[in-house]
Amino acid sequence: MNRTSRALRAAALFTGFGYAAQVLSLGAVPLYLQTIGANSYGLMVSTMAFMGYLNFADAGLSWGSIILIGQAHGRQDRDLIGKIVRNSIVLAAMSGAVIAVAVTALLWCGSRGYRLPMFAGNPETDVLIAIVGTQLIITLQGGVFYNLFQGLQEAYWTAFYQGVGRLASICAMMIVAWSVRTVAAIMLTQLVVTAMVAFASAVHAWRRHTWVFNGTSWIDPDQIRQQIRTGLKVFALQIGRTLVSSAPVMVLSSTIGPAAVPLYTVPTTILTLLFMPLNAWSTSLQSAYGEAWTSGNRAWVVKTFRSTIERGLFWGAGGAALFLPLASPFVTLWTNGRLVLPPWMPLAVATICFVGWFEMAGQYLLSGLNLQRKVAAAEIVCGLLVLVVSPWTVRWLGPAGIGLGFLIPALATSIRLVFSEVRAHVGAAAFPGWNLFWRVGLVWVVAAGLGSGFMISLDGGDWPRRLATMGGSALLTLVLFGGVSLLVRLDFIAEAVRHLAGGLRGRNP
Numbered sequence: 001m002n003r004t005s006r007a008l009r010a011a012a013l014f015t016g017f018g019y020a021a022q023v024l025s026l027g028a029v030p031l032y033l034q035t036i037g038a039n040s041y042g043l044m045v046s047t048m049a050f051m052g053y054l055n056f057a058d059a060g061l062s063w064g065s066i067i068l069i070g071q072a073h074g075r076q077d078r079d080l081i082g083k084i085v086r087n088s089i090v091l092a093a094m095s096g097a098v099i100a101v102a103v104t105a106l107l108w109c110g111s112r113g114y115r116l117p118m119f120a121g122n123p124e125t126d127v128l129i130a131i132v133g134t135q136l137i138i139t140l141q142g143g144v145f146y147n148l149f150q151g152l153q154e155a156y157w158t159a160f161y162q163g164v165g166r167l168a169s170i171c172a173m174m175i176v177a178w179s180v181r182t183v184a185a186i187m188l189t190q191l192v193v194t195a196m197v198a199f200a201s202a203v204h205a206w207r208r209h210t211w212v213f214n215g216t217s218w219i220d221p222d223q224i225r226q227q228i229r230t231g232l233k234v235f236a237l238q239i240g241r242t243l244v245s246s247a248p249v250m251v252l253s254s255t256i257g258p259a260a261v262p263l264y265t266v267p268t269t270i271l272t273l274l275f276m277p278l279n280a281w282s283t284s285l286q287s288a289y290g291e292a293w294t295s296g297n298r299a300w301v302v303k304t305f306r307s308t309i310e311r312g313l314f315w316g317a318g319g320a321a322l323f324l325p326l327a328s329p330f331v332t333l334w335t336n337g338r339l340v341l342p343p344w345m346p347l348a349v350a351t352i353c354f355v356g357w358f359e360m361a362g363q364y365l366l367s368g369l370n371l372q373r374k375v376a377a378a379e380i381v382c383g384l385l386v387l388v389v390s391p392w393t394v395r396w397l398g399p400a401g402i403g404l405g406f407l408i409p410a411l412a413t414s415i416r417l418v419f420s421e422v423r424a425h426v427g428a429a430a431f432p433g434w435n436l437f438w439r440v441g442l443v444w445v446v447a448a449g450l451g452s453g454f455m456i457s458l459d460g461g462d463w464p465r466r467l468a469t470m471g472g473s474a475l476l477t478l479v480l481f482g483g484v485s486l487l488v489r490l491d492f493i494a495e496a497v498r499h500l501a502g503g504l505r506g507r508n509p
Contacts, residue, residue, distance in 0.1 A: 010155035014280030017163020022273045024170045026334065029266055031174055033338045035181045042258030044183045045265050047125060049249040051132040052242040057098035060235030061091050061227060062143045067370055068230055069151025070287035074294035081151070082212045087223045088144045096137035103133035127184045135191040142198025145205035148212065153291065155284050157204065165197035234367055236376035241363070243383020244414070248352065248402045251390040256399060262339055263399045267327045267349045274319030275353050278312045282361045289368030298426075305365050305422070305430045309358075313432075313440045314485075316357055320350040321448040321481050325455035325473045329466055348403025355410045362418030371425050378417035385409035443484045451477030 032041045065088045072080040109115070110126040149157040169190045176189045206213060252260045285304065292300045327346035331339055363379070366372040390405030397404065422430050455473040 008281075008284075010159050010284035011277065011281040013156045013159035013163065014283065015277045017159060017166065018276040018280065019273060021163070021166045021170055022269065022276075024167065024174075025269055028170055028174050028177075029262075029269065030335050030338070031177055032186075033262070033335055035177045036183060036186075038259045038262055038338065039257070040183050042253060042261035043125065044128070044187065045261050046249055046253045046258055047128040047132055047183075047187070049246040050129070051136055052246050054099055054102060054133055054136050055242065056235075056239060057095045057102065058092075058140060058231075058238070059095065059228070060231035060233070060238045061088065061095060062140065062147055062231075063234040063238060063367065064227055064231035065144075065147045066151045066287060067234070067290055067367060068227065069148065070153070070290035070368065071294050071370075073152055073287075074291035078211060081148075082214070083220055083223045084151075084227065085144065085148050085212045086218045087220055087227060088147065089141075090219055091224065091227060092140045092144050095140050099133055099137050099140075103130060124183065128187055131184065131187045131191055135187075135194050138191070138195045138198055142194075142201055145198075145201045148205055148209065150287050152209070153287055155287070157201075157208075159280075159284075161197055161201040161204075165193055168197070169193040230370070233370065234372055234376065237363060237367060237372050237379055238376075240376055240379025240381075240383050240414075244359075244379060244386060244406075244410075245356070247383055247386040247390060248406065251387065251394060251402060251405070252399060255391045255394050260399050263341060263345060264349065264402060266331055266335070266339060267323075267341060267346060268353065270327060270330065271319065271323050271349055271353050274323065275316060275357050278308075278316060278357050279360060281308060281312075282357075282364045286364040286368040289365055290370070293369050301365070301369075302426060302430050305361070305426065306432060308361055309430075310432050310436065312357060312361060313436065316354050317440045317444040318447075318478075318481055320354060321444050321451065321477050322474060323350055324448040325452040325477060326470055329455065329470055333466060342399050344397070344400035344403070348400045348406075351403045352406050355407065355415065359410070359414050359418060362422055365426070365430075366418075366421055369425065371421065375414070375417045375421050378413040382409045382413040385413065443481055446484050447477050447481035450480055 029041075032044075036044075065084055068084050069081055072084065106129055107126055110129075115125065146158040146161070149155060172189045172193055173186045176185050180186075248264050249261055252264055285308070289301055289305075292298070324346050327349070328341045331341050359379070363372060363375055366375055386406050386409050389409055390402055393401035393405035395401070419431070451473050454476050455469060458469045458472070
């Protein structure tokens with residue numbers, strides 16, 4: 001199986017499990033809103049987002065080990081791979097100790113009434129922070145084995161275990177939410193499932209790659225220094241991505257209150273369904289980029305990344321065009337009126353998801369090649385700027401202002417650096433021409449604009465009529481997107497039409 005096939009297999013598994021989890025979420029989110037309420041649900045999401053800050057204790061070591069294993073795999077150096085993994089186990093234990101100290105300090109401060117702004121006035125968060133801290137310690141230990149699979153381009157096993165764990169935890173959390181109806185019990189359930197799946201993956205990795213664990217160098221000073229150096233290179237990128245991904249939740253929770261968090265996270269959950277294949281593909285390519293670059297096959301790197309951007313632009317624009325008119329009425333029906341999105345929130349969510357996908361695609365390319373230093377610094381600056389700018393835009397425009405508060409810093413920092421760094425190190429051929437960006441943008445504006453106009457003009461009435469209107473709007477948007485794509489000569493549509501026509505002619509007698 002070549003590197004492209006392995007990446008496709010992993011991406012398919014990530015996507016399949018992701019879709020299954022999102023389908024379960026269609027029942028989980030309304031259940032949470034009914035059983036624990038919007039405020040407690042927002043508190044739970046905010047606490048989970050805070051787990052990303054505790055993950056700074058990892059210092060980029062997990063991500064760095066994937067890069068090192070991938071490069072050693074490209075050189076077929078099994079002894080080095082074994083050293084990396086065995087020393088990663090020791091380093092993960094050290095990171096867990098740091099998390100334990102941090103959680104203890106937070107609980108001590110909480111016992112004296114000092115809590116972070118998003119948790120002020122919620123003493124229940126002390127228990128929640130203890131739970132997420134314990135879960136993160138377990139996740140770091142299990143992550144050693146996930147990283148081994150990914151570095152050896154067996155990311156499909158990582159996708160399998162993470163996917164099974166996610167499905168099992170959602171089901172178990174829904175049962176607990178219905179029976180116990182407390183946030184602490186729900187999150188404790190997630191911790192237990194995480195521990196069980198991490199143990200299963202460790203046993204599998206141990207049996208599948210016994211040679212990795214047979215060596216004696218569990219504490220190799222040179223290897224530990226190498227992992228720390230590599231980890232620190234990607235640590236900045238990890239910090240930046242955590243800041244950027246958690247900023248919308250933290251800003252809404254701190255500025256408006258936990259009840260505002262679902263206004264962002266619920267539509268984001270829906271749009272994630274459409275961006276999931278793009279994100280899964282970019283994730284599965286990271287180690288493949290490193291292996292191909294190290295082995296001298298740089299043409300494959302350029303071709304694969306360019307193809308990823310071209311098709312990602314088209315797929316993402318189509319998904320966002322469908323999302324814009326349908327998000328608000330669907331969320332209202334889905335939650336039985338418990339959640340009503342403010343105007344422009346779908347556009348804000350679409351903006352954040354689209355920008356986030358593009359950043360991820362470029363960052364995984366550069367980190368796979370171990371060339372992420374400048375982009376990492378830009379991502380940190382971006383995250384800090386989002387935390388500074390977004391409260392102002394949210395106070396000015398309401399919850400939907402989070403989209404503008406995210407877009408301005410991203411364009412000024414991360415997006416600009418991704419373009420410049422990829423062009424500098426990989427070459428200008430890694431990106432399609434600007435005319436493709438403009439053509440896809442035009443198609444999106446026409447399809448999303450007219451589809452939204454149709455939805456707004458006919459929306460209302462009982463739920464059967466609203467469902468019919470949503471179906472008509474979706475059909476109109478798809479037809480417009482495909483038709484305008486043909487008019488502006490997007491090659492992807494033309495090629496698909498030619499293949500379809502050829503297939504039909506081949507079936508005719």
